[in-house]
Amino acid sequence: MKSDLQLPAAHVDALLTAAIAAPSMHNTQPWRFEVNGHVIDLFLDGSRTLPAEDPTGRAMRISAGAAIFNLRCAAASLGYGTWYGFAPYPDEPNLLARIVLEPTSTPDETLGNLATQIPHRHTDRRPSDTTPVSERMRVALMQAAYAEGAELTWLGEPEVDTVLGLVLDTDLREIGDWQRRTERAHWVGGERRTEGIPSSALGPRSTTYPAAVRDMATRPADHLREQTTFETHPDLTVLSTGYDKPADQAAAGAALERVLLTATREGLSASFLNQLLEFDDLRRTVQDLTLRPGHAHMIIRFGHHRPGTTTTPRRPIADFLPTEEQS
Secondary structure, three states: OOOOOOOOHHHHHHHHHHHOOOOOHHHOOOEEEEEEOOEEEEEEOHHHOOOOOOOOOHHHHHHHHHHHHHHHHHHHHOOEEEEEEEOOOOOOOOEEEEEEEEEOOOOOHHHHHHHOOHHHOOEOOOOOOOOOOOHHHHHHHHHHHHHOOOEEEEOOHHHHHHHHHHHHHHHHHHOOOHHHHHHHHHHEOOOOOOOOEOHHHOOOEEOOOOOOOOOOOOOHHHHOOOEEOOOOOOEEEEEEEOOOOHHHHHHHHHHHHHHHHHHHHOOEEEEEOHHHHHOHHHHHHHHHHOOOOOEEEEEEEEEEOOOOOOOOOOOOHHHHOOOOOOO
C-alpha cells in the first residue's frame, strides 16, 4: 500500500533527474525507480543488460551506485537527509538500493554543493593539456573515494605504461569476438536522442596507439573522424574496493560519482579505460599495479576541462517509473 505522505512531485522530478544523470556503461541507463512515501527504491533494469561485455552485471551495479549518490546530493540540496542501504535483501537481487528521505534543518552541505555539479559532469574523450593534476587535487579525489568506502590510487609512469600495453592485449582479444562488437554497435554511434553514445560524443581519434582514451567507434564513418595527439603521460587512477559483492560494487559507483563531481567542481575532466576490467585476469593485473589488496572497478583518466564537450542523452523520467498497470 502506498503511503499517504508523498514527496512533492517537483522534488521527485528533481531527485530522479539528478539520479539518471549518472554515468553508465555505454549510457544504457539500467535503472528503475519506485517512490513510496519518502522511500525510493532503485532496481536494476534487466532489459538493459550487456551480456557480452558485462556478463556479471558489475558495471550495472556501479552505475546504479553512481545514480544513488546523485540522488543523495539532490536530496541534500532540497533540504533532506538520506539513509540508504545497498543490496538490502539478498532474495531480491534486482533491488540494489533503498533510500529513505527525511526533511532536516541540517542537510549535508558537501553533498548539496556537489549537486550543482551534476549537470556539468560528463565523460570527456578529448586530449588534455600537459599540465599535471596538482597534488592538492590528487589528495582531494582520494579523500572523495575514501568517503564512500573505496580507494583511488594514482599510477606512476611505469604502471601507466603497463596499462597502455594491456589496452593492446584487450584489443587483440576482441578482434574475433563478434558478440562484443555487435553489442557495442547497438549502443554506440549515430544520432541518439535518449540513450547510448552518439557519434558526436566520441571525441577525436588518437594519432598514436595505444592511446590514453578508449576509441568507442563502431561505425565506418566514426572510424574516419578527425585525429589529434593525446597526452603521452596521462594521469591515470584505479578505483577499487576491498571486497567484490554487489553492495561493494554499488559502493564503488557512489565513490566514482563523488570523485567525478569533485573533479568537475575543480575544473578537471575524466574519461575511462575500463575495457581492461572486462577480463578477469587483466582486472587482477590492474589491481596488482596499485600494490594494494582489493578489486579494481574503474580506470579513470583525469585531465583539465575544456569547454565544448557533447553530452550524452537521457531518457525521460517517466521511462524509469512503473506504469499505472504495474503500480
